[in-house]
């Protein structure tokens with residue numbers, strides 16, 4: 572007969588096994604989706620605040636399965652931790668090479684911290700830069716790196732003649748370190764400040780201060796998540812350079828954006 576302790580252990584073991592199986596099958600499922608080309612590129616433009624012209628397009632990955640198109644937001648952590656993100660990035664880069672030759676609008680791509688675990692990323696970025704004949708932009712989040720790490724990584728990217736945007740600006744701990752010490756081209760002011768700025772004077776003050784500071788440092792600003800006319804008008808008054816969000820355009824299949832441009 573089993574002792575009580577062993578029983579408890581085996582239940583625990585069973586659960587663990589289930590968990591491992593589930594995550595294995597999620598990995599298989601996502602790997603299959605990639606093989607079957609179910610990952611698709613969407614694009615969301617950002618616009619010049621002064622004339623509402625498209626100034627750039629951010630590439631956003633989506634999963635298309637059975638007529639449904641879904642964000643990768645819920646699986647991004649899993650993709651990173653399982654290492655799948657590297658394969659997906661190879662796919663992404665190949666697709667961008669095809670698209671990038673058809674448009675002169677600068678493209679922005681999101682990179683994750685995991686991308687930089689191997690220095691291969693720099694040769695991949697260099698290759699992408701050679702394939703496109705104009706600069707593109709890498710969006711990285713300040714939360715992802717230690718300060719010293721970030722310094723080295725960003726310097727190397729800049730050496731490839733690629734621009735850097737800090738994504739979700741203001742949500743990490745090193746915002747001021749970043750803009751003082753790193754060759755940043757663009758700041759993307761996080762959606763959380765934009766969303767609150769009409770109701771909360773403090774959020775508005777922060778947005779205004781980020782824009783003014785960026786201007787003094789020669790860095791361009793993009794406001795994320797601009798959903799209505801009122802937000803747009805304030806951002807124009809504050810002289811934010813670019814706006815992005817549902818007010819002017821949701822993300823759409825990227826082919827729709829680069830047709831005839």
Ligand code: C2E
Pocket residue numbers: 615630631632642643644647663681682683738739795796797798815816817818821822
């Ligand atoms: P992010 O880079 O901060 O992307 C902005 C997200 O905000 C996108 O969600 C976009 O659809 C959404 N958005 C845009 N305008 C508005 C608005 O006006 N209101 C609201 N509520 N939302 C808006 P999405 O596409 O679900 O992407 C989520 C996150 O997944 C991205 O956040 C990014 O971190 C990550 N991601 C997406 N594509 C890639 C990729 O190719 N590589 C990597 N590493 N990460 C990616």
Ligand code: CA
Pocket residue numbers: 629681710738
């Ligand atoms: Ca982004």
Ligand code: CA
Pocket residue numbers: 738739759761795
């Ligand atoms: Ca963002």
Ligand code: CA
Pocket residue numbers: 739
């Ligand atoms: Ca985000």
